[in-house]
Amino acid sequence: MRQDYAKFVDRNAEIIAISPDSAEKLRDHWNKQQIPYPGIPDPDKQILDELGQEFKLLKFGRMPGVIIVDSQGAIRHSHYGNNAGDIPETDMLLALIDKLES
């Protein structure tokens, strides 16, 4: 995802990751991995619960979820990742954003 970040920027999109990890752990990971987009620590799961409940998305603790919000602030897509890795398929996300931009 990090290497493809420029493709998101080109499409006028920002990536924001929200994690149940502590601020310290997340910051450490972000620095080590040189992740260019914002990461938000949410150890109390306030934001995660709100979003997860809103979209009945997360069987929390298993799959990552993605919500795409368009530039009008409207939700356009939501889904689970297809694997237990951090981030779902970049190409698919880019294709979805292309639809928003068209």
Next chain:
Amino acid sequence: MVSHSTGAQAPQFDFVDTNGVSGRLSDYAGKKHVVLVLMRGLW
């Protein structure tokens, strides 16, 4: 995959990122699309 055609507004939330920068999701409205990645947590 669920597509939302009705375009319900995303819940507005405040946040502080790993750099200590605070923001809200609504900061991006009128500017950029946002891909929210809900991580399940590091190791």
